[in-house]
Amino acid sequence: MKVEMTAEAAEKAKEILNICMKRPEHVLGIISSGVSIKVAGVNIYTVKEIVESPKKEFEESSATIGLSFTGDLAGIIAVSFPMESAAKLVMAISGENAGTPELDRLRIATLREVGGIVISGIMGSIGNVLDSHMDYTVPSYEKGSIASLLNLGDRMMDSLVLIANVSFTLHDLNVESNILMVLEEEQLKLLLDKIKGILS
Amino acid sequence: MANDNFFKITELFPVGICVIDGTNRIAFWNRLISEWTGKTSDEVSGKILCEVFPHLSGSSFEERIKEIFTGAPPAIFSSQLHGAIIPTYLPSGEPRIQTTTVLPLRIEDEIYAVIVVEDCTELKREVTAYRRMKDSAILALNDKINAEKEVVRANEESNLYLGIMSHDLKNTNAIIMSYALKMAEFDNPEVVNYAKKIMMASTGINDIIRNVSVVRKMSHESQGLRPFPLKMVIKDAARNFEGLKYEIIGDDVRIFCDDLISELFVNIFSNCVNHAGIASKIHITIGEKNDKGYVRVSVADEGPGISEERKADIFAKFTKKVREESGDEGTGLYIVKVLMTRYNGNVSIEDAYPDAIRKGLKICLDFKTA
Structure with missing residues:
Protein backbone atom coordinates (compact mmCIF):
# COMPACT_ATOMS: atom_id res chain seq x y z
CA MET A 1 0.00 0.00 0.00
CA LYS A 2 1.26 3.43 -0.93
CA VAL A 3 2.61 5.57 1.89
CA GLU A 4 -0.01 8.25 2.44
CA MET A 5 0.93 11.65 3.66
CA THR A 6 -1.48 13.36 6.00
CA ALA A 7 -1.90 17.13 5.81
CA GLU A 8 -0.10 17.38 9.15
CA ALA A 9 2.81 15.25 7.93
CA ALA A 10 3.02 17.27 4.71
CA GLU A 11 3.17 20.46 6.75
CA LYS A 12 5.94 18.98 8.94
CA ALA A 13 7.89 17.81 5.88
CA LYS A 14 7.60 21.30 4.41
CA GLU A 15 8.86 22.78 7.64
CA ILE A 16 11.85 20.41 7.75
CA LEU A 17 12.70 21.03 4.11
CA ASN A 18 12.57 24.79 4.68
CA ILE A 19 15.09 24.31 7.48
CA CYS A 20 17.21 22.21 5.06
CA MET A 21 17.18 25.17 2.64
CA LYS A 22 18.97 27.47 5.11
CA ARG A 23 22.35 26.00 4.27
CA PRO A 24 21.93 26.30 0.45
CA GLU A 25 20.61 29.87 0.96
CA HIS A 26 23.75 30.68 2.93
CA VAL A 27 26.14 29.09 0.39
CA LEU A 28 24.39 30.70 -2.60
CA GLY A 29 24.16 33.96 -0.66
CA ILE A 30 27.97 34.14 -0.54
CA ILE A 31 27.98 34.01 -4.35
CA SER A 32 24.99 36.25 -4.95
CA SER A 33 23.32 38.06 -2.09
CA GLY A 34 19.57 37.93 -1.64
CA VAL A 35 18.88 34.35 -2.70
CA SER A 36 15.80 32.97 -1.00
CA ILE A 37 14.62 29.35 -1.27
CA LYS A 38 11.18 28.45 0.02
CA VAL A 39 9.37 25.11 0.01
CA ALA A 40 5.66 25.68 -0.67
CA GLY A 41 4.31 22.15 -0.45
CA VAL A 42 5.16 18.45 -0.35
CA ASN A 43 3.42 15.48 -1.97
CA ILE A 44 4.03 11.78 -2.43
CA TYR A 45 3.36 9.97 -5.71
CA THR A 46 4.34 6.64 -7.16
CA VAL A 47 6.65 6.79 -10.18
CA LYS A 48 3.80 5.26 -12.19
CA GLU A 49 1.43 8.07 -11.20
CA ILE A 50 3.92 10.66 -12.41
CA VAL A 51 4.78 8.85 -15.62
CA GLU A 52 1.09 8.53 -16.48
CA SER A 53 0.02 11.92 -15.13
CA PRO A 54 -1.34 14.52 -17.54
CA LYS A 55 -0.09 17.32 -15.24
CA LYS A 56 1.78 20.04 -17.13
CA GLU A 57 4.53 20.32 -14.51
CA PHE A 58 5.49 16.67 -15.14
CA GLU A 59 5.23 16.94 -18.92
CA GLU A 60 7.07 20.18 -19.71
CA SER A 61 10.72 20.14 -20.71
CA SER A 62 12.91 20.60 -17.67
CA ALA A 63 16.52 21.04 -16.72
CA THR A 64 17.22 18.55 -13.95
CA ILE A 65 20.25 18.14 -11.73
CA GLY A 66 20.27 14.82 -9.91
CA LEU A 67 22.40 12.23 -8.21
CA SER A 68 21.86 8.79 -6.80
CA PHE A 69 22.86 7.69 -3.32
CA THR A 70 23.44 4.37 -1.63
CA GLY A 71 23.95 3.35 1.99
CA ASP A 72 21.37 3.09 4.77
CA LEU A 73 19.12 4.96 2.41
CA ALA A 74 19.28 4.38 -1.37
CA GLY A 75 17.58 6.30 -4.09
CA ILE A 76 17.71 9.30 -6.37
CA ILE A 77 17.42 12.99 -5.54
CA ALA A 78 17.01 15.72 -8.11
CA VAL A 79 16.13 19.39 -8.54
CA SER A 80 14.13 20.13 -11.64
CA PHE A 81 13.59 23.56 -13.25
CA PRO A 82 11.58 24.61 -16.30
CA MET A 83 14.19 25.09 -19.06
CA GLU A 84 14.00 28.86 -19.52
CA SER A 85 13.64 29.51 -15.77
CA ALA A 86 16.81 27.48 -15.18
CA ALA A 87 18.78 29.69 -17.56
CA LYS A 88 17.31 32.85 -15.99
CA LEU A 89 18.18 31.66 -12.49
CA VAL A 90 21.76 30.87 -13.49
CA MET A 91 22.10 34.22 -15.21
CA ALA A 92 20.77 36.03 -12.13
CA ILE A 93 23.08 34.16 -9.73
CA SER A 94 26.13 34.62 -11.93
CA GLY A 95 25.32 38.31 -12.45
CA GLU A 96 24.81 38.10 -16.22
CA ASN A 97 22.50 41.02 -16.89
CA ALA A 98 22.18 40.71 -20.67
CA GLY A 99 21.82 38.01 -23.24
CA THR A 100 19.47 35.25 -24.26
CA PRO A 101 18.31 32.92 -21.46
CA GLU A 102 19.58 29.71 -22.96
CA LEU A 103 21.24 26.81 -21.19
CA ASP A 104 24.62 26.46 -22.86
CA ARG A 105 27.40 24.25 -21.47
CA LEU A 106 28.81 26.92 -19.15
CA ARG A 107 25.40 27.66 -17.68
CA ILE A 108 24.68 23.93 -17.33
CA ALA A 109 27.87 23.61 -15.26
CA THR A 110 26.66 26.49 -13.08
CA LEU A 111 23.22 24.91 -12.75
CA ARG A 112 24.92 21.67 -11.66
CA GLU A 113 26.64 23.63 -8.91
CA VAL A 114 23.40 25.34 -7.81
CA GLY A 115 21.45 22.05 -7.88
CA GLY A 116 24.29 20.30 -6.08
CA ILE A 117 24.24 22.91 -3.30
CA VAL A 118 20.48 22.43 -2.79
CA ILE A 119 20.80 18.64 -2.83
CA SER A 120 23.72 18.83 -0.43
CA GLY A 121 21.58 20.84 2.00
CA ILE A 122 18.91 18.14 2.02
CA MET A 123 21.17 15.10 2.01
CA GLY A 124 23.35 16.62 4.73
CA SER A 125 20.29 16.91 6.97
CA ILE A 126 19.08 13.41 6.08
CA GLY A 127 22.52 12.04 6.87
CA ASN A 128 22.33 13.71 10.27
CA VAL A 129 18.81 12.38 10.91
CA LEU A 130 19.80 8.82 10.00
CA ASP A 131 23.23 9.20 11.58
CA SER A 132 24.68 7.17 8.78
CA HIS A 133 27.08 7.45 5.89
CA MET A 134 25.93 7.47 2.30
CA ASP A 135 27.79 7.32 -0.99
CA TYR A 136 26.86 9.68 -3.80
CA THR A 137 27.39 9.98 -7.52
CA VAL A 138 28.48 13.34 -8.95
CA PRO A 139 25.50 15.65 -9.69
CA SER A 140 24.60 15.28 -13.36
CA TYR A 141 22.43 17.26 -15.73
CA GLU A 142 19.49 15.78 -17.63
CA LYS A 143 17.14 17.49 -20.04
CA GLY A 144 13.58 16.23 -20.46
CA SER A 145 10.26 16.11 -18.70
CA ILE A 146 10.09 14.82 -15.13
CA ALA A 147 7.82 12.03 -16.40
CA SER A 148 10.39 10.91 -18.99
CA LEU A 149 13.30 11.15 -16.54
CA LEU A 150 11.50 8.95 -14.02
CA ASN A 151 10.49 6.40 -16.63
CA LEU A 152 13.33 4.06 -15.66
CA GLY A 153 11.61 0.76 -16.37
CA ASP A 154 8.88 -1.41 -14.86
CA ARG A 155 11.00 -2.28 -11.82
CA MET A 156 10.86 1.34 -10.65
CA MET A 157 7.15 1.97 -11.25
CA ASP A 158 6.11 1.24 -7.66
CA SER A 159 8.85 3.37 -6.13
CA LEU A 160 7.68 6.47 -4.37
CA VAL A 161 8.53 10.02 -5.27
CA LEU A 162 8.48 12.72 -2.66
CA ILE A 163 8.02 15.99 -4.51
CA ALA A 164 8.57 19.38 -2.93
CA ASN A 165 7.50 22.52 -4.75
CA VAL A 166 10.24 25.05 -4.26
CA SER A 167 10.55 28.68 -5.27
CA PHE A 168 13.88 30.43 -5.74
CA THR A 169 13.73 34.19 -5.38
CA LEU A 170 16.53 36.50 -6.32
CA HIS A 171 15.89 40.25 -6.71
CA ASP A 172 12.85 40.46 -9.06
CA LEU A 173 13.20 36.90 -10.29
CA ASN A 174 11.05 34.09 -8.98
CA VAL A 175 11.68 30.57 -10.29
CA GLU A 176 9.41 27.65 -9.47
CA SER A 177 11.05 24.25 -9.31
CA ASN A 178 10.57 20.76 -7.92
CA ILE A 179 12.79 18.72 -5.67
CA LEU A 180 12.25 15.01 -6.22
CA MET A 181 13.38 12.17 -4.05
CA VAL A 182 12.81 8.67 -5.41
CA LEU A 183 12.86 5.89 -2.82
CA GLU A 184 11.56 2.37 -2.37
CA GLU A 185 8.45 2.33 -0.17
CA GLU A 186 10.27 0.76 2.81
CA GLN A 187 13.05 3.32 2.59
CA LEU A 188 10.61 6.22 2.58
CA LYS A 189 8.80 4.74 5.58
CA LEU A 190 12.14 4.48 7.37
CA LEU A 191 12.95 8.10 6.62
CA LEU A 192 9.52 9.38 7.68
CA ASP A 193 9.62 7.33 10.90
CA LYS A 194 13.04 8.76 11.75
CA ILE A 195 11.78 12.28 11.13
CA LYS A 196 8.66 11.57 13.22
CA GLY A 197 10.89 10.29 16.01
CA ILE A 198 12.88 13.50 16.04
CA LEU A 199 9.78 15.68 16.03
CA SER A 200 7.93 13.79 18.74
CA MET B 1 49.73 7.21 0.88
CA CYS B 120 37.33 24.76 -19.66
CA THR B 121 39.25 27.72 -21.08
CA GLU B 122 38.53 26.75 -24.67
CA LEU B 123 34.90 25.90 -23.88
CA LYS B 124 34.40 29.32 -22.30
CA ARG B 125 35.91 31.03 -25.34
CA GLU B 126 33.63 29.09 -27.69
CA VAL B 127 30.51 29.63 -25.63
CA THR B 128 31.27 33.33 -25.20
CA ALA B 129 31.73 33.72 -28.97
CA TYR B 130 28.54 31.75 -29.60
CA ARG B 131 26.58 33.89 -27.13
CA ARG B 132 27.89 37.08 -28.73
CA MET B 133 26.97 35.80 -32.20
CA LYS B 134 23.52 34.67 -31.09
CA ASP B 135 22.77 37.89 -29.23
CA SER B 136 23.73 40.00 -32.22
CA ALA B 137 21.65 37.77 -34.51
CA ILE B 138 18.67 38.22 -32.20
CA LEU B 139 19.23 41.98 -32.14
CA ALA B 140 19.35 42.06 -35.94
CA LEU B 141 16.20 39.94 -36.13
CA ASN B 142 14.40 42.24 -33.68
CA ASP B 143 15.46 45.25 -35.74
CA LYS B 144 14.05 43.55 -38.84
CA ILE B 145 10.77 42.70 -37.09
CA ASN B 146 10.45 46.29 -35.84
CA ALA B 147 11.20 47.65 -39.32
CA GLU B 148 8.55 45.35 -40.81
CA LYS B 149 6.04 46.48 -38.20
CA GLU B 150 6.86 50.09 -39.09
CA VAL B 151 6.29 49.34 -42.79
CA VAL B 152 2.90 47.76 -41.97
CA ARG B 153 1.96 50.74 -39.81
CA ALA B 154 3.06 53.23 -42.48
CA ASN B 155 1.10 51.28 -45.11
CA GLU B 156 -2.00 51.31 -42.96
CA GLU B 157 -1.62 55.04 -42.44
CA SER B 158 -1.11 55.75 -46.13
CA ASN B 159 -4.06 53.50 -47.01
CA LEU B 160 -6.21 55.44 -44.57
CA TYR B 161 -5.22 58.77 -46.13
CA LEU B 162 -5.67 57.38 -49.63
CA GLY B 163 -9.10 56.08 -48.70
CA ILE B 164 -10.16 59.43 -47.28
CA MET B 165 -8.70 61.30 -50.25
CA SER B 166 -10.33 58.98 -52.81
CA HIS B 167 -13.68 59.33 -51.10
CA ASP B 168 -13.49 63.15 -50.97
CA LEU B 169 -12.19 63.41 -54.56
CA LYS B 170 -15.03 61.21 -55.81
CA ASN B 171 -17.60 63.44 -54.11
CA THR B 172 -16.05 66.62 -55.50
CA ASN B 173 -15.76 65.02 -58.94
CA ALA B 174 -19.43 64.03 -58.82
CA ILE B 175 -20.29 67.70 -58.26
CA ILE B 176 -18.10 68.73 -61.23
CA MET B 177 -19.78 66.09 -63.41
CA SER B 178 -23.28 67.20 -62.39
CA TYR B 179 -22.50 70.84 -63.31
CA ALA B 180 -20.93 69.69 -66.59
CA LEU B 181 -24.09 67.72 -67.41
CA LYS B 182 -26.17 70.85 -66.78
CA MET B 183 -23.81 72.88 -69.00
CA ALA B 184 -24.19 70.25 -71.74
CA GLU B 185 -27.90 71.11 -71.88
CA PHE B 186 -27.15 74.73 -72.87
CA ASP B 187 -27.96 75.90 -76.42
CA ASN B 188 -24.52 77.43 -76.87
CA PRO B 189 -22.36 74.89 -78.87
CA GLU B 190 -19.15 76.34 -77.42
CA VAL B 191 -20.40 75.78 -73.85
CA VAL B 192 -21.55 72.24 -74.77
CA ASN B 193 -18.09 71.54 -76.22
CA TYR B 194 -16.45 72.71 -73.01
CA ALA B 195 -18.95 70.69 -70.98
CA LYS B 196 -17.98 67.51 -72.89
CA LYS B 197 -14.30 68.21 -72.24
CA ILE B 198 -15.02 68.71 -68.55
CA MET B 199 -16.99 65.44 -68.48
CA MET B 200 -14.09 63.58 -70.17
CA ALA B 201 -11.65 65.03 -67.68
CA SER B 202 -13.98 64.13 -64.83
CA THR B 203 -14.26 60.54 -66.13
CA GLY B 204 -10.45 60.45 -66.31
CA ILE B 205 -10.24 61.54 -62.67
CA ASN B 206 -12.64 58.75 -61.70
CA ASP B 207 -10.47 56.24 -63.60
CA ILE B 208 -7.38 57.42 -61.74
CA ILE B 209 -9.12 57.15 -58.36
CA ARG B 210 -10.39 53.66 -59.18
CA ASN B 211 -7.00 52.50 -60.46
CA VAL B 212 -5.19 53.78 -57.38
CA SER B 213 -7.71 51.82 -55.33
CA VAL B 214 -7.04 48.70 -57.44
CA VAL B 215 -3.26 49.11 -57.07
CA ARG B 216 -3.78 49.29 -53.29
CA LYS B 217 -5.85 46.12 -53.33
CA MET B 218 -3.26 44.40 -55.52
CA SER B 219 -0.60 45.05 -52.91
CA HIS B 220 -2.48 42.80 -50.51
CA GLU B 221 -2.06 39.03 -50.58
CA SER B 222 -4.56 37.30 -52.83
CA GLN B 223 -7.11 35.31 -50.84
CA GLY B 224 -6.61 32.52 -53.38
CA LEU B 225 -7.74 31.98 -56.95
CA ARG B 226 -11.07 30.40 -57.74
CA PRO B 227 -13.07 29.71 -60.91
CA PHE B 228 -15.15 32.56 -62.38
CA PRO B 229 -17.41 32.29 -65.50
CA LEU B 230 -15.64 34.46 -68.10
CA LYS B 231 -18.66 35.80 -69.99
CA MET B 232 -20.32 36.97 -66.79
CA VAL B 233 -17.09 38.74 -65.76
CA ILE B 234 -16.88 40.50 -69.14
CA LYS B 235 -20.52 41.58 -69.03
CA ASP B 236 -20.17 42.90 -65.47
CA ALA B 237 -17.15 44.96 -66.49
CA ALA B 238 -18.92 46.32 -69.60
CA ARG B 239 -21.76 47.69 -67.43
CA ASN B 240 -19.35 50.36 -66.18
CA PHE B 241 -19.45 51.99 -69.64
CA GLU B 242 -22.77 53.40 -70.74
CA GLY B 243 -23.41 52.58 -74.39
CA LEU B 244 -20.39 50.31 -74.81
CA LYS B 245 -20.66 48.17 -77.96
CA TYR B 246 -19.02 44.76 -77.84
CA GLU B 247 -19.36 41.23 -79.14
CA ILE B 248 -18.18 37.95 -77.62
CA ILE B 249 -17.25 35.11 -79.96
CA GLY B 250 -16.59 31.64 -78.57
CA ASP B 251 -17.87 29.39 -75.81
CA ASP B 252 -17.96 30.40 -72.17
CA VAL B 253 -15.20 29.05 -69.95
CA ARG B 254 -14.35 29.21 -66.23
CA ILE B 255 -11.08 30.92 -65.48
CA PHE B 256 -8.99 31.00 -62.29
CA CYS B 257 -8.89 34.53 -60.86
CA ASP B 258 -10.11 36.57 -57.90
CA ASP B 259 -12.42 39.48 -57.13
CA LEU B 260 -10.16 41.94 -58.99
CA ILE B 261 -10.88 40.30 -62.37
CA SER B 262 -13.60 42.85 -63.11
CA GLU B 263 -10.97 45.65 -62.77
CA LEU B 264 -8.83 43.91 -65.37
CA PHE B 265 -11.58 44.08 -68.02
CA VAL B 266 -12.68 47.57 -66.94
CA ASN B 267 -9.13 48.79 -67.62
CA ILE B 268 -8.97 47.07 -71.00
CA PHE B 269 -12.36 48.48 -72.03
CA SER B 270 -11.34 51.90 -70.75
CA ASN B 271 -8.23 51.72 -72.93
CA CYS B 272 -10.40 50.75 -75.94
CA VAL B 273 -12.83 53.61 -75.31
CA ASN B 274 -10.05 56.14 -74.78
CA HIS B 275 -8.37 55.29 -78.07
CA ALA B 276 -11.27 54.20 -80.29
CA GLY B 277 -14.20 56.14 -78.81
CA ILE B 278 -17.41 54.93 -77.20
CA ALA B 279 -19.10 54.58 -80.57
CA SER B 280 -16.67 51.96 -81.85
CA LYS B 281 -17.08 48.24 -81.20
CA ILE B 282 -14.93 45.91 -79.07
CA HIS B 283 -14.40 42.40 -80.43
CA ILE B 284 -13.83 39.73 -77.78
CA THR B 285 -12.82 36.24 -78.85
CA ILE B 286 -12.64 33.26 -76.49
CA GLY B 287 -10.32 30.64 -77.96
CA GLU B 288 -10.09 26.91 -77.38
CA LYS B 289 -8.52 25.52 -74.22
CA ASN B 290 -4.97 24.35 -75.03
CA ASP B 291 -3.32 21.15 -73.75
CA LYS B 292 -1.79 23.05 -70.79
CA GLY B 293 -5.24 24.09 -69.61
CA TYR B 294 -4.98 27.72 -70.75
CA VAL B 295 -7.43 29.68 -72.86
CA ARG B 296 -6.59 32.76 -74.94
CA VAL B 297 -9.04 35.64 -74.71
CA SER B 298 -8.40 38.47 -77.15
CA VAL B 299 -9.92 41.94 -76.91
CA ALA B 300 -9.56 43.99 -80.10
CA ASP B 301 -10.56 47.64 -80.57
CA GLU B 302 -11.06 49.77 -83.69
CA GLY B 303 -8.74 52.55 -82.60
CA PRO B 304 -5.59 53.86 -84.26
CA GLY B 305 -3.45 50.95 -83.00
CA ILE B 306 -0.03 51.38 -81.54
CA SER B 307 3.38 52.14 -82.98
CA GLU B 308 6.10 49.49 -82.86
CA GLU B 309 8.17 51.68 -80.50
CA ARG B 310 5.39 51.89 -77.88
CA LYS B 311 4.61 48.19 -77.95
CA ALA B 312 7.66 47.46 -75.78
CA ASP B 313 6.58 49.54 -72.80
CA ILE B 314 2.81 49.51 -73.07
CA PHE B 315 2.53 47.49 -69.84
CA ALA B 316 5.17 49.52 -68.02
CA LYS B 317 4.44 51.06 -64.65
CA PHE B 318 3.00 54.58 -64.71
CA THR B 319 6.29 56.43 -64.80
CA LYS B 320 6.62 60.07 -65.80
CA LYS B 321 8.31 58.96 -69.04
CA VAL B 322 5.41 56.63 -69.92
CA ARG B 323 2.86 59.35 -69.15
CA GLU B 324 4.67 61.90 -71.27
CA GLU B 325 5.17 59.58 -74.22
CA SER B 326 1.74 57.95 -74.24
CA GLY B 327 -0.31 60.98 -73.33
CA ASP B 328 -2.44 59.13 -70.78
CA GLU B 329 -1.97 58.41 -67.10
CA GLY B 330 -0.64 54.91 -67.91
CA THR B 331 -1.98 52.94 -64.98
CA GLY B 332 -4.59 50.81 -66.75
CA LEU B 333 -2.51 48.35 -68.75
CA TYR B 334 0.08 48.13 -65.96
CA ILE B 335 -2.73 46.91 -63.71
CA VAL B 336 -3.75 44.39 -66.40
CA LYS B 337 -0.18 43.03 -66.51
CA VAL B 338 0.10 42.75 -62.70
CA LEU B 339 -3.28 41.02 -62.39
CA MET B 340 -2.46 38.52 -65.15
CA THR B 341 0.76 37.66 -63.31
CA ARG B 342 -1.29 37.24 -60.10
CA TYR B 343 -3.55 34.82 -62.01
CA ASN B 344 -0.57 32.80 -63.28
CA GLY B 345 -1.49 33.95 -66.76
CA ASN B 346 0.10 36.05 -69.47
CA VAL B 347 -0.74 39.20 -71.43
CA SER B 348 0.56 40.35 -74.79
CA ILE B 349 -0.44 42.75 -77.56
CA GLU B 350 -0.82 42.37 -81.28
CA ASP B 351 -2.14 44.45 -84.13
CA ALA B 352 -5.85 43.75 -84.35
CA TYR B 353 -5.65 43.49 -88.15
CA PRO B 354 -2.29 42.29 -89.40
CA ASP B 355 -3.18 43.18 -93.01
CA ALA B 356 -2.58 46.87 -92.10
CA ILE B 357 -5.61 48.00 -94.07
CA ARG B 358 -7.59 48.50 -90.87
CA LYS B 359 -5.96 49.55 -87.61
CA GLY B 360 -6.65 48.57 -84.02
CA LEU B 361 -5.01 47.08 -80.96
CA LYS B 362 -5.58 43.51 -79.76
CA ILE B 363 -4.84 42.60 -76.16
CA CYS B 364 -4.32 38.84 -75.72
CA LEU B 365 -4.95 37.30 -72.29
CA ASP B 366 -3.96 33.72 -71.50
CA PHE B 367 -6.00 32.49 -68.51
CA LYS B 368 -5.64 29.22 -66.61
CA THR B 369 -8.98 27.44 -66.89
CA ALA B 370 -10.81 25.56 -64.16
Missing part, protein backbone atom coordinates in the same frame (compact mmCIF):
# COMPACT_ATOMS: atom_id res chain seq x y z
CA ALA B 2 48.84 3.54 0.97
CA ASN B 3 46.95 3.61 -2.29
CA ASP B 4 49.53 5.25 -4.51
CA ASN B 5 49.13 2.55 -7.12
CA PHE B 6 45.37 3.08 -7.11
CA PHE B 7 45.83 6.78 -7.84
CA LYS B 8 48.49 6.24 -10.51
CA ILE B 9 45.72 5.48 -12.99
CA THR B 10 44.70 9.16 -12.74
CA GLU B 11 47.97 10.05 -14.50
CA LEU B 12 46.11 9.01 -17.65
CA PHE B 13 43.17 11.33 -17.07
CA PRO B 14 42.88 14.66 -18.92
CA VAL B 15 42.11 16.47 -15.66
CA GLY B 16 44.19 17.76 -12.80
CA ILE B 17 43.74 15.75 -9.60
CA CYS B 18 44.68 16.57 -6.03
CA VAL B 19 43.70 14.32 -3.12
CA ILE B 20 43.68 15.61 0.44
CA ASP B 21 43.21 13.63 3.61
CA GLY B 22 41.12 14.44 6.70
CA THR B 23 43.84 16.74 8.01
CA ASN B 24 43.73 18.75 4.73
CA ARG B 25 47.20 17.50 3.79
CA ILE B 26 47.89 16.80 0.14
CA ALA B 27 48.06 13.03 -0.27
CA PHE B 28 48.22 12.83 -4.06
CA TRP B 29 49.09 15.25 -6.84
CA ASN B 30 48.81 13.98 -10.41
CA ARG B 31 51.14 14.76 -13.30
CA LEU B 32 48.76 17.11 -15.15
CA ILE B 33 48.13 19.33 -12.15
CA SER B 34 51.91 19.48 -11.68
CA GLU B 35 52.22 20.74 -15.26
CA TRP B 36 49.37 23.21 -14.91
CA THR B 37 50.46 24.66 -11.54
CA GLY B 38 54.21 24.38 -12.00
CA LYS B 39 54.39 22.69 -8.57
CA THR B 40 55.78 19.17 -8.43
CA SER B 41 54.29 16.36 -6.37
CA ASP B 42 57.39 16.34 -4.18
CA GLU B 43 56.96 20.07 -3.47
CA VAL B 44 53.38 19.82 -2.27
CA SER B 45 52.92 16.28 -0.91
CA GLY B 46 52.21 16.18 2.80
CA LYS B 47 51.60 19.90 2.98
CA ILE B 48 48.29 21.43 4.12
CA LEU B 49 46.31 22.66 1.10
CA CYS B 50 45.81 26.17 2.54
CA GLU B 51 49.57 26.50 3.08
CA VAL B 52 50.23 25.77 -0.57
CA PHE B 53 47.32 27.96 -1.68
CA PRO B 54 46.86 30.62 1.01
CA HIS B 55 43.87 32.22 -0.78
CA LEU B 56 41.79 29.19 0.29
CA SER B 57 42.23 29.90 3.97
CA GLY B 58 38.92 31.02 5.48
CA SER B 59 37.23 31.00 2.05
CA SER B 60 33.90 29.45 1.09
CA PHE B 61 35.95 26.82 -0.78
CA GLU B 62 37.53 25.70 2.47
CA GLU B 63 34.12 25.60 4.14
CA ARG B 64 32.59 23.45 1.39
CA ILE B 65 35.61 21.16 1.14
CA LYS B 66 35.31 20.53 4.90
CA GLU B 67 31.71 19.36 4.36
CA ILE B 68 33.00 16.58 2.13
CA PHE B 69 34.71 15.05 5.15
CA THR B 70 31.40 15.09 7.06
CA GLY B 71 29.64 12.96 4.46
CA ALA B 72 28.21 15.61 2.11
CA PRO B 73 27.68 14.82 -1.59
CA PRO B 74 30.24 15.96 -4.19
CA ALA B 75 30.60 19.73 -4.57
CA ILE B 76 30.94 21.48 -7.91
CA PHE B 77 32.65 24.87 -8.30
CA SER B 78 31.66 26.21 -11.70
CA SER B 79 33.75 28.62 -13.74
CA GLN B 80 30.93 31.19 -13.91
CA LEU B 81 30.65 31.50 -10.13
CA HIS B 82 34.21 30.95 -8.94
CA GLY B 83 37.80 31.65 -9.63
CA ALA B 84 40.27 28.78 -9.39
CA ILE B 85 40.55 26.69 -6.20
CA ILE B 86 43.91 25.49 -7.38
CA PRO B 87 45.23 28.16 -9.74
CA THR B 88 46.51 26.65 -12.99
CA TYR B 89 48.08 28.33 -16.00
CA LEU B 90 48.29 28.00 -19.75
CA PRO B 91 51.75 27.81 -21.35
CA SER B 92 51.25 31.50 -22.26
CA GLY B 93 51.04 32.29 -18.54
CA GLU B 94 47.35 33.18 -18.69
CA PRO B 95 45.21 31.58 -15.97
CA ARG B 96 43.19 28.56 -17.04
CA ILE B 97 39.43 28.81 -16.62
CA GLN B 98 38.32 25.78 -14.69
CA THR B 99 35.46 23.82 -13.22
CA THR B 100 36.41 22.03 -10.04
CA THR B 101 34.63 19.06 -8.52
CA VAL B 102 35.37 17.84 -5.02
CA LEU B 103 34.36 14.23 -4.33
CA PRO B 104 34.46 12.22 -1.13
CA LEU B 105 36.43 9.00 -1.32
CA ARG B 106 36.39 6.43 1.46
CA ILE B 107 39.36 4.08 1.58
CA GLU B 108 39.18 1.67 4.45
CA ASP B 109 38.23 3.93 7.39
CA GLU B 110 39.69 7.09 5.98
CA ILE B 111 37.81 9.74 4.03
CA TYR B 112 39.67 11.68 1.38
CA ALA B 113 38.55 14.63 -0.71
CA VAL B 114 39.41 14.24 -4.38
CA ILE B 115 39.73 17.63 -6.07
CA VAL B 116 39.26 17.28 -9.83
CA VAL B 117 40.26 20.29 -11.91
CA GLU B 118 38.82 20.42 -15.41
CA ASP B 119 40.17 22.96 -17.89
